[in-house]
Structure formats: structure tokens, C-alpha cells
Amino acid sequence: MEQPRRIVVVGGVAGGATAASKARRCCPQAEIEVYDQDEFISYAGCGLPYFIGGYSPNWRRLLARLPEQFEAKQNIRVFLRHRVNSIDPANKNIRVADLEGVSESSIDYDRLIIATGASPFVPPLSGRELEGVFVLRSLKHALEMKSFIDMRAPQRAVIVGAGAIGLEMCEALRRLGMEVHLVELADHVLPPLDADLTGEVGEHLEAGGVHLHLGARVEGLEGRGGAVARVATSQGELDTEMVLLSIGIRPVSELAQRAGIELGDRGAIRVDAAMRTSLPDILACGDCATTRHLVSGRESWIPLGSTARKQGRAAADTVSGGEGSFPGVLGTFILKAFELTLGKTGLSPSEASDAGFDADALTLEDSVLPGYYRGGGRMTARVTVDKVSGRILGAQVVGDYGSQADKRLDVFAVCTGAGLTASDLSSLDLAYAPPYSHPLDIPIVAGNLAEARILGKECTCTMEGLED
Amino acid sequence: MEQPRRIVVVGGVAGGATAASKARRCCPQAEIEVYDQDEFISYAGCGLPYFIGGYSPNWRRLLARLPEQFEAKQNIRVFLRHRVNSIDPANKNIRVADLEGVSESSIDYDRLIIATGASPFVPPLSGRELEGVFVLRSLKHALEMKSFIDMRAPQRAVIVGAGAIGLEMCEALRRLGMEVHLVELADHVLPPLDADLTGEVGEHLEAGGVHLHLGARVEGLEGRGGAVARVATSQGELDTEMVLLSIGIRPVSELAQRAGIELGDRGAIRVDAAMRTSLPDILACGDCATTRHLVSGRESWIPLGSTARKQGRAAADTVSGGEGSFPGVLGTFILKAFELTLGKTGLSPSEASDAGFDADALTLEDSVLPGYYRGGGRMTARVTVDKVSGRILGAQVVGDYGSQADKRLDVFAVCTGAGLTASDLSSLDLAYAPPYSHPLDIPIVAGNLAEARILGKECTCTMEGLED
Numbered sequence: 001m002e003q004p005r006r007i008v009v010v011g012g013v014a015g016g017a018t019a020a021s022k023a024r025r026c027c028p029q030a031e032i033e034v035y036d037q038d039e040f041i042s043y044a045g046c047g048l049p050y051f052i053g054g055y056s057p058n059w060r061r062l063l064a065r066l067p068e069q070f071e072a073k074q075n076i077r078v079f080l081r082h083r084v085n086s087i088d089p090a091n092k093n094i095r096v097a098d099l100e101g102v103s104e105s106s107i108d109y110d111r112l113i114i115a116t117g118a119s120p121f122v123p124p125l126s127g128r129e130l131e132g133v134f135v136l137r138s139l140k141h142a143l144e145m146k147s148f149i150d151m152r153a154p155q156r157a158v159i160v161g162a163g164a165i166g167l168e169m170c171e172a173l174r175r176l177g178m179e180v181h182l183v184e185l186a187d188h189v190l191p192p193l194d195a196d197l198t199g200e201v202g203e204h205l206e207a208g209g210v211h212l213h214l215g216a217r218v219e220g221l222e223g224r225g226g227a228v229a230r231v232a233t234s235q236g237e238l239d240t241e242m243v244l245l246s247i248g249i250r251p252v253s254e255l256a257q258r259a260g261i262e263l264g265d266r267g268a269i270r271v272d273a274a275m276r277t278s279l280p281d282i283l284a285c286g287d288c289a290t291t292r293h294l295v296s297g298r299e300s301w302i303p304l305g306s307t308a309r310k311q312g313r314a315a316a317d318t319v320s321g322g323e324g325s326f327p328g329v330l331g332t333f334i335l336k337a338f339e340l341t342l343g344k345t346g347l348s349p350s351e352a353s354d355a356g357f358d359a360d361a362l363t364l365e366d367s368v369l370p371g372y373y374r375g376g377g378r379m380t381a382r383v384t385v386d387k388v389s390g391r392i393l394g395a396q397v398v399g400d401y402g403s404q405a406d407k408r409l410d411v412f413a414v415c416t417g418a419g420l421t422a423s424d425l426s427s428l429d430l431a432y433a434p435p436y437s438h439p440l441d442i443p444i445v446a447g448n449l450a451e452a453r454i455l456g457k458e459c460t461c462t463m464e465g466l467e468d
Numbered sequence: 469m470e471q472p473r474r475i476v477v478v479g480g481v482a483g484g485a486t487a488a489s490k491a492r493r494c495c496p497q498a499e500i501e502v503y504d505q506d507e508f509i510s511y512a513g514c515g516l517p518y519f520i521g522g523y524s525p526n527w528r529r530l531l532a533r534l535p536e537q538f539e540a541k542q543n544i545r546v547f548l549r550h551r552v553n554s555i556d557p558a559n560k561n562i563r564v565a566d567l568e569g570v571s572e573s574s575i576d577y578d579r580l581i582i583a584t585g586a587s588p589f590v591p592p593l594s595g596r597e598l599e600g601v602f603v604l605r606s607l608k609h610a611l612e613m614k615s616f617i618d619m620r621a622p623q624r625a626v627i628v629g630a631g632a633i634g635l636e637m638c639e640a641l642r643r644l645g646m647e648v649h650l651v652e653l654a655d656h657v658l659p660p661l662d663a664d665l666t667g668e669v670g671e672h673l674e675a676g677g678v679h680l681h682l683g684a685r686v687e688g689l690e691g692r693g694g695a696v697a698r699v700a701t702s703q704g705e706l707d708t709e710m711v712l713l714s715i716g717i718r719p720v721s722e723l724a725q726r727a728g729i730e731l732g733d734r735g736a737i738r739v740d741a742a743m744r745t746s747l748p749d750i751l752a753c754g755d756c757a758t759t760r761h762l763v764s765g766r767e768s769w770i771p772l773g774s775t776a777r778k779q780g781r782a783a784a785d786t787v788s789g790g791e792g793s794f795p796g797v798l799g800t801f802i803l804k805a806f807e808l809t810l811g812k813t814g815l816s817p818s819e820a821s822d823a824g825f826d827a828d829a830l831t832l833e834d835s836v837l838p839g840y841y842r843g844g845g846r847m848t849a850r851v852t853v854d855k856v857s858g859r860i861l862g863a864q865v866v867g868d869y870g871s872q873a874d875k876r877l878d879v880f881a882v883c884t885g886a887g888l889t890a891s892d893l894s895s896l897d898l899a900y901a902p903p904y905s906h907p908l909d910i911p912i913v914a915g916n917l918a919e920a921r922i923l924g925k926e927c928t929c930t931m932e933g934l935e936d
Contacts, residue, residue: 014907018933025935042934047840047902056840064932074935164901294897306900306907309933313894313916327895334899343899372515372524406904407875413897414879418886426781427795429762429881431802431811432774433632434515436874439482439774448781464532465486465777466510467493467542 003027003321004110008094009034010084010255012041013138014305015286016115017065018312019319023113024074026320032076033107035096037083040139041067046305048142049165052149053172059146062139087112087259089279111281111319114261114269115312116252118287118303122245127221132228133243136165145244154241155179158231160218161246162189167337169244170210174338181211181238183218183231190335194348197363197382197398201340208338213238251288251301264290268301274324275315283318285311292328294417295346295393296355302331330394332413334406341379341405345413346394349384358387362450364442366463368403373434377403381442383412383422385450390421395446411443422450438463471495471789472578476562477502478552478723480509481606482773483754484583485533486780487787491581492542494788500544501575503564505551508607509535514773516610517633520617521640527614530607555580555727557747579749579787582729582737583780584720586755586771590713595689600696601711604633613712622709623647626699628686629714630657635805637712638678642806649706651681651699658803662816665850665866669808676806681706719756719769732758736769742792743783751786753779760796762885763814763861764823770799798862800881802874809847809873813881814862817852826855830918832910834931836871841902845871849910851880851890853918858889863914879911890918906931 004027009020012034020034034041042065051059067078081099088094094112097104120135122128132154134145148154157173159166162184173180182205188195189202189212202212217234221243231238251268253261262278264270269277269284273292277284287303289311307329317324334343352359362383369376379399386393395412399405415425425447432439440448440463448461462468472495477488480502488502502509510533519527535546549567556562562580565572588603590596600622602613616622625641627634630652641648650673656663657670657680670680685702689711699706719736721729730746732738737745737752741760745752755771757779775797785792802811820827830851837844847867854861863880867873883893893915900907908916908931916929930936 014933021933021935022929042932044838044840044902044907044932046900046907047838050841050902055842058840061840064930065934168901304900306898306909306912309907310895310912312933313929330897332897332899334901334904336901336903341904345897345899370512370515372512372526372529373518374523401903404872404875406899407872407878410875410879410898410909411882413899414882414886414888417897418882418888418892420882420886424886427778429798429800429813429885430774430878431800431813431874431881432514432772433636433802433804434512434518435804435869436802436809439512439514439777441774441878444774444778461490461781464510464512465482465489465780466533467489 004030004319006031006108006110007113007319008107008109009113009115010094011115011117011286012036012078013043013045013117015308015312016113017042018309019113019115019285019315020070020076021074022313022316023319024076026316026322033079034070034076035079035082035084037081037099038138038140039080041078041080043139045138048136048139049168049172051142052146052169053175059139059143084255087255087282089259089282092281111283113315113319114256114277114282114284114288115286116255116288118249118251120245121248121250123247125218125220127223127228130221130223130228131226132241133221133245135245136169137249148242149176152241156240157181157242157244158183158238158240159244159246161248163191163246163248164333164335165246167335169246170205171208171336171338174209180209181213181240183213183216183233185215185217187215190342192344193342193396193398194382197380197396201337201342201398204338204340249303251303253288256284264301265299266301270299273326274318275311275326276318283315285315291326294328294330298355300331302329304333330413330416332409334409336401339401341397341399341401341403343406343409344394344396345409346416347384348394348396352384352393357393359384359393360387360454361385362446362453364446364449366442368437368442370434370438375402379403379405379408379442381408381446383446383450385422385454387454390423390455392416392420392422392425408442415443422447422455426451440465472498472787474499474576474578475581475787476575476577477581477583479583479585479754480504480546481511481513481585483776483780484581485510486777487581487583487753487783488538488544489542490781490784491787492544494784494790501547502538502544503547503550503552505549505567506606506608507548509546509548511607516604516607517636517640519610520614520637521643527607527611552723555723555750557727557750560749579751581783581787582724582745582750582752582756583754584723584756586717586719588713589716589718591715593686593688595691595696598689598691598696599694600709601689601713603713604637605717616710617644620709624708625649625710625712626651626706626708627712627714629716631659631714631716632801632803633714635803637714638673639676639804639806642677648677649679649681649708651684651686651701653683653685655683658810660812661810661864662850665848665864669805669810669866672806672808717771719771721756724752732769733767734769738767741794742786743779743794744786751783753783759794762796762798766823768799770797772801798881798884800877802877804869807869809865809867809869809871811874811877812862812864813877814884815852816862816864820852820861825861827852827861828855828922829853830914830921832914832917834910836905836910838902838906843870847871847873847876847910849876849914851914851918853890853922855922858891858923860884860888860890860893876910883911890915890923894919908933
């Protein structure tokens with residue numbers, strides 16, 4: 001495949017910025033252009049709650065690279081506030097509207113990378129348009145919310161949706177001193193985790209001053225003088241001065257769909273491991289694109305910032321004439337909620353059953369350091385195991401922020417991705433010294449216990465290597 | 469293989485205690501006896517510096533299980549202060565001396581598990597017998613040292629040997645307020661790590677109040693009134709009230725050798741993956757036994773408490789008539805020195821060359837969290853890569869204690885053990901959120917950089933997924 005002369009990237013936050021940057025490295029001669037309808041590109045979207053919460057009051061620190069740096073350092077032309085209205089695959093060009101002007105122009109490409117991301121899902125609620133009602137997805141959203149908080153000093157906020165953004169924003173808004181109500185339709189927070197693992201999370205949130213409303217449906221928003229004043233829920237009304245709708249996100253794939261590009265899981269743009277779409281010379285990456293789940297083998301839409309960047313690199317490899325390859329994901333995520341860490345990789349027991357596995361799970365709860373060494377805290381790990389092969393299919397963790405539950409989740413993620421079995425876990429050579437772990441760290445004991453309780457081997461190993 | 473009637477275990481600290489405990493689970497009917505010449509079994513040997521340093525003033529917390537608990541809970545008979553003098557493999561019995569009495573008796577076994585551990589190496593130094601000169605290997609050693617410190621309140625200590633015990637004891641004795649001198653023959657601390665990685669460690673130790681004497685040979689100990697008063701080194705004399713010799717350890721394998729059992733690497737008892745020695749019905753596990761290095765493939769003696777416990781479990785599986793299996797180790801170790809974390813897994817670049825690999829290394833130094841999120845600290849990772857296959861052969865880390873360098877080392881350990889390549893590292897699905905890591909965590913970026921700098925792929929990825 002010859003080197004492209006012109007590479008055009010639509011969207012420049014994570015996947016797009018990475019793709020453009022890597023493409024420059026791979027294709028030193030190509031013209032590379034990035035179009036984004038927003039005012040900002042290449043920023044840390046996952047950092048927005050921490051900016052709002054005042055951890056990092058200077059929002060510019062969220063910017064990984066400025067447009068002028070892309071231009072000066074990498075000779076990548078960046079067009080902000082430019083919306084791509086259509087793609088003409090036959091003639092290999094796009095129609096672009098300058099949102100600051102009135103012009104629409106036609107732009108040629110040799111290769112097109114679509115990185116349009118995802119957008120917040122907003123249900124058709126009455127009062128959606130009231131002042132003080134926010135979504136939080138882009139840096140622009142965050143600046144709007146921060147400005148509102150600074151100017152109006154709201155005392156009460158209602159957060160709708162107890163997913164990652166909702167939980168992170170509980171901590172952020174509590175840190176700013178607000179009374180925070182969290183409304184969730186499901187009967188537990190963080191629905192991707194097994195319900196029984198999240199019980200202590202609810203208690204922890206309440207201890208942090210969050211008023212939890214589980215199993216509650218939002219029925220409408222009511223205003224006073226154009227500003228939101230009340231949230232009507234199936235469990236009663238909540239007075240408030242501010243609302244965050246963090247219900248979920250959807251892939252932004254209409255542009256691709258109108259061009260005749262095939263969509264996949266949940267309406268995301270279908271791509272192969274090289275990030276190619278169904279049309280020649282058009283690739284996609286990041287939150288608008290599908291990926292493959294490495295355990296279920298299924299096409300999946302699991303939008304995450306880390307995945308977006310890896311897909312961006314693969315897309316750049318492919319446009320430059322190579323064969324980029326991104327094998328897929330385990331859906332690994334991690335989340336801090338006050339002083340708790342919550343995370344997951346691979347499949348939960350019920351997801352494993354849905355995917356056709358004969359699976360069971362092992363749950364282990366313990367301190368992470370020996371009793372004679374202070375600190376560390378406690379964590380719970382639940383490991384999903386294939387009863388037939390013994391293979392690790394996934395893990396969930398809930399633990400104190402200081403417990404390093406996140407990095408133990410990483411160990412489970414590597415094991416899951418590499419196809420290791422419970423027996424392999426039992427003999428992992430993990431780093432042991434008293435300031436870091438028990439002699440047999442949690443993944444090792446989980447392997448032993450899974451062998452005993454799920455695979456029928458006779459043993460119930462403790463952290464000291466003894467039998468219970 | 470029929471179930472044994474009598475299982476006898478020689479040594480009960482880590483490997484032996486685990487083997488006996490697991491054997492009870494596997495062989496409910498067998499008589500199980502543990503003989504140990506010491507006064508204590510089943511304790512956390514790696515916790516001794518933390519007991520001495522006062523982190524856990526109650527030494528009983530180091531005891532994982534008491535002899536009476538082994539008896540009452542598991543029907544395992546424990547004989548403390550009993551030394552096994554000889555093994556008669558032909559008649560399947562051992563001669564045991566009761567050190568509290570005068571008797572020597574003959575004890576039959578169906579299966580014998582040798583778990584005699586390792587003992588400190590003490591060079592033939594003049595003054596070795598002076599009061600105030602210590603080694604630190606057993607709980608008894610620790611109690612003796614602690615008692616000396618409590619009674620004599622020494623103000624100055626000289627530690628000879630800057631390995632793991634030496635460095636941990638620097639922290640412990642400084643915590644007790646002593647002036648500490650660390651004397652090391654090599655030109656850098658912690659010789660298993662590459663010298664250039666340990667530069668900042670030396671500075672950190674000195675900032676912690678440790679007087680470093682590198683490249684210095686101890687020539688003798690001098691006393692006054694029977695107590696140590698001075699250490700003569702090749703770089704001059706050091707006044708002191710206390711000396712710790714932490715030069716190294718040796719496998720305790722004479723008993724096995726006299727019985728005609730084959731020895732292996734460094735004089736340790738040679739075992740197979742099922743923990744069998746060269747003689748029938750005699751097994752060995754723990755610090756007295758060899759193991760296989762999973763990267764070099766070589767028989768190796770790498771005594772560590774975590775390995776001992778895993779080998780103990782495998783030995784118990786085998787004695788009970790199954791086929792225990794312990795595949796081997798990566799030599800993973802971790803160590804806290806004041807507020808630094810130091811560790812290693814697999815092979816360093818020079819070890820890899822020695823083992824016949826065409827290897828190179830990639831070194832990466834960075835903060836572990838995004839700039840806009842406080843905390844986390846910095847770490848350095850050096851990853852050894854096979855230039856031919858791209859396979860990860862090992863990693864070394866040096867970082868702030870709060871940097872989770874230890875758990876990132878665990879990720880490298882799992883990758884090394886599973887035979888993953890630099891390209892596999894690049895697409896690891898590790899847990900990302902700002903309170904835990906960069907979008908692309910250190911192992912992922914290390915994979916990208918290794919592909920670029922060692923394997924010739926064109927890229928130099930940053931933590932944000934951009935090109936440098």
C-alpha cells in the first residue's frame with residue numbers, strides 16, 4: 001500500500017489526536033489535517049471531574065498538546081470549530097462547515113480517520129433546557145459547569161446516574177461543599193459490578209455525605225425563573241440548584257452511517273483489528289468505534305480513553321501503509337469513589353454465562369498487608385473462572401483507595417488477557433515483602449481457592465500459605 | 469501411588485509449615501510430624517526487620533500459626549528443639565536429637581519432606597564471636613538483637629552487606645535513632661539491580677541518615693571487654709556498638725547431602741517440578757531447594773518466602789500421591805528502603821546475555837499519575853527485551869514508595885512469565901483513571917518504546933498516547 005499524500009482526521013480528543021500524531025511519525029511527507037467542531041482537542045477527558053472538584057484548578061493542565069504545538073512540532077494542521085457535515089467516499093472528500101463563519105468547503109483525503117467519539121445520552125425529559133442542567137463529556141461542558149458553580153455557588157446538586165462519571169462527580173461536588181443527591185434507576189450503584197459487591201460502596205457514599213436514591217426514576221425537571229429548581233423522581237421530589245445528567249453515552253456515528261459505513265454493536269462504527277471500516281481508505285478509532293472483547297470474542301462497544309489511544313495508534317499504522325493491529329479489550333475499568341477503589345476486567349459470572357461459558361466465581365476479602373505492618377487497607381476480589389478449562393475470565397475488585405486494588409486488578413487483567421488458568425495464578429511469581437503484600441498475594445490465593453472451590457482440588461489456602 | 473501412613477517434615481518455618489498444613493488437607497488419615505531445631509516455626513521471616521524497627525513491637529504477630537494450633541486444629545505433631553541428625557533412606561527413618569534432653573531416637577517415615585531452609589553466610593572474620601555482632605535470619609536472631617538493643621541502647625551500628633536485609637535494617641535501625649553505617653563490597657547497593665539504577669538509592673539512603681561505604685571490604689571486628697567496638701574496613705575504621713552481618717545466605721543441605729541426595733545450583737537440594745529429590749520418597753521445598761528459572765530455563769537457587777510456600781504446597785500434593793507441580797520462578801523481589809521501592813523480575817540485560825539471549829533494555833522514567841492529579845510520585849522501569857522475538861525477559865523498578873512500582877513490577881512479572889512480547893505490552897488493557905495512572909500506563913508505554921527503540925518500529929509514545 002502506497003504512502004498517503006493527505007490524511008484527514010475527524011475529531012481530535014483522544015483517538016483522533018493520537019492517530020494524527022502517530023501518522024505524522026509514520027508518514028513524514030503526508031499532509032495531515034484534524035477537524036473538530038469543538039474548541040478544544042487533545043485533552044484528558046477523564047480528568048474533567050478532578051478539574052471541577054478543584055484537584056487541579058487550572059484546566060489548561062488537562063490539555064495534553066495544544067493545536068499550535070501540533071502545528072509547530074508536528075506539522076499537523078488543526079481546524080477547531082469545523083464540523084464535518086458529510087463524507088463522499090466515491091470521490092474521497094468531505095464537506096466541512098466553519099462554525100465561526102458561513103462557509104462550507106470540500107476537502108480531499110487519501111485516507112480518512114473518523115474519531116468522532118461519543119456524546120452524552122439525554123432522555124427526553126421535561127425541563128432539560130433549564131439553566132443549571134448539565135451533562136459532562138467535553139472540556140467545554142466542564143468549563144460551563146465550573147463557571148456556573150463559580151458564579152452561582154449552588155448549595156445542592158442532583159446527579160442522575162451512578163456510573164463512573166456520576167460517582168466521580170459525587171466526590172467532586174462534595175469536595176466543593178455541596179449537598180449531593182445521587183439518583184439511580186438500578187437498585188445498586190455502578191451497575192457493571194455485581195450488585196452484592198457494591199453494598200459497601202453505597203454505605204461509603206452515604207458516609208461521604210451523598211444522599212442515595214436507588215431504584216428511583218427521574219420523571220422531570222422543574223424550573224423557577226428559567227433555572228432548575230426541582231427534580232421529580234418516582235420516589236418524590238428533590239429541591240436542587242443544579243442537575244448533572246450522567247446516564248450514559250452513545251457513539252457519534254451518524255456521519256459515518258450517512259456515508260454508507262457499516263455500524264456494529266450499539267450503533268458504533270464497525271472496525272476490524274486494523275481499524276478499517278467497511279469502506280476503503282476510511283478508518284475509525286476511539287469512542288465512536290467498536291472493538292473485540294478478548295474473552296467473549298464478540299464485537300463490543302466499550303468506549304474508554306485508554307482504548308481510544310491504542311486504537312488511534314493502530315489506525316495510524318494502517319493509514320501509513322502498514323497493517324495496524326489492535327487485538328481488542330477486556331473492558332478493564334477503574335474508578336475512585338471517595339476513598340474506595342472499584343474496578344473490573346473481563347467478564348462477570350453472569351456475563352460469562354451469557355457468553356456461553358460454564359462459569360463460576362470465587363470471592364476473596366482480606367487485608368492486603370500482613371497484620372504486623374500498618375496500612376494498606378482491605379479489598380475484595382471476585383474472580384470469574386471457566387469451570388471446564390479453569391481459565392480466568394475476569395475479575396472485579398472493591399477496596400480501600402490505599403489497597404492497590406487497582407494494580408491487583410491489572411494483574412488479573414494481564415492474566416485474563418493471556419488466557420491463564422487458576423492453576424497458573426497459583427504459581428505467579430509476584431513481588432513479596434511485608435510493606436507490599438502477604439507472602440501469597442491476593443491473585444495467588446484467588447488461584448488456589450478457585451482450584452479448590454470451583455475446580456474441585458482439595459485446599460483452602462491462606463495468605464500465609466497455610467490451610468484454613 | 470498409595471496414600472502415605474507417616475509424613476515427616478524437617479523444618480517448619482515457611483516451606484515446611486505450608487507442606488505439613490497442606491499435607492493434612494490432602495491426607496486426612498496420615499500421621500504428620502514436624503521437627504525443627506529452633507524454638508519457633510511458622511513465622512514471617514520477612515517481617516523480622518519490621519519487628520526490630522518497632523513497626524510491630526509484638527513479635528507474636530509474626531507467628532502465622534502456633535505449634536499448639538497445628539496440633540489442635542490440624543492434628544500435626546510439632547517437635548521444637550529437635551535436630552534431625554541423619555537420614556537413612558534405605559530403611560526410611562531419621563535419627564532425631566532432642567536438644568533439651570540427651571536422647572536421640574529413630575523416627576520412621578513413609579514420605580520425608582526436607583525444608584531445612586537457609587542460614588546466614590558468615591565469613592571467617594576475626595571478632596565474629598564478640599557480643600553485639602549479629603546475623604538476622606531466624607526469629608531467634610531477631611529476639612536476640614531486639615533484646616540487645618533494648619538492654620544496651622546502642623547509639624551506632626554497622627551493617628555489612630547492602631542486600632535486601634541490609635537495606636531494610638538500615639531503615640529499621642535509623643527508625644530507632646541509631647547512627648547507621650552501611651558497608652558494601654560492591655560499588656553500588658542492592659547488587660542484583662543494574663548499578664546505574666541504584667544511584668538515586670544511595671543518595672536516598674544518605675538523605676535518610678545512612679553513612680554509605682561502597683567498595684569497602686570488612687577486614688575484622690575489634691572488641692573491648694568482650695563487646696564489639698570497632699569494624700576495620702579497607703577504607704578505614706568505624707567505631708560501633710553493634711554489627712549486623714547481612715552478607716548473604718547459603719542453603720542448609722548438609723543433612724540431605726550426607727544421605728546421598730543430589731545437590732544442584734549453589735549447593736541447594738536438587739528437586740524436580742514435583743519437589744522430588746534424587747531419592748525415592750524424599751522431597752524438599754523452600755530455601756534449601758533449587759527451582760527452575762522460567763526465563764533462562766536453568767536450575768537456580770533463588771530462596772524467597774513466597775516461593776517456599778508455593779513449593780511447600782507442591783510437595784504436599786506429591787507426597788499425598790498426586791503429582792504436585794511448581795513450574796518455577798522469575799526471581800521476583802521487592803524491597804522498601806525508606807521511602808523508595810526497589811525490585812526486579814526475570815533477567816537483567818546482562819543476565820539475559822549470559823543466558824544466551826540477544827537482549828537489549830528500555831528504560832523509562834516518569835511520574836505515575838497525570839500532572840493535574842496530586843500524588844503518586846515517580847518511578848523508573850527498565851525492561852529487558854529479546855531482540856529476536858520481542859519477548860519480555862524481565863524488568864527492574866526503582867520508585868517512590870507511593871508510586872505502586874511494586875504492583876507495576878507484578879504486571880511485568882505476569883507478562884514475563886506468560887511469555888508476552890513488547891507488542892503484547894502495547895495493547896494491555898490496564899485500568900486507567902486519573903487517580904491511578906496515565907491513559908497509557910508505564911508497562912504499555914514501555915511496550916511501545918521497546919518496539920520503537922529495540923525492535924525498530926518508528927514511534928516514541930508518551931503517556932498520553934502522543935508521539936514525542
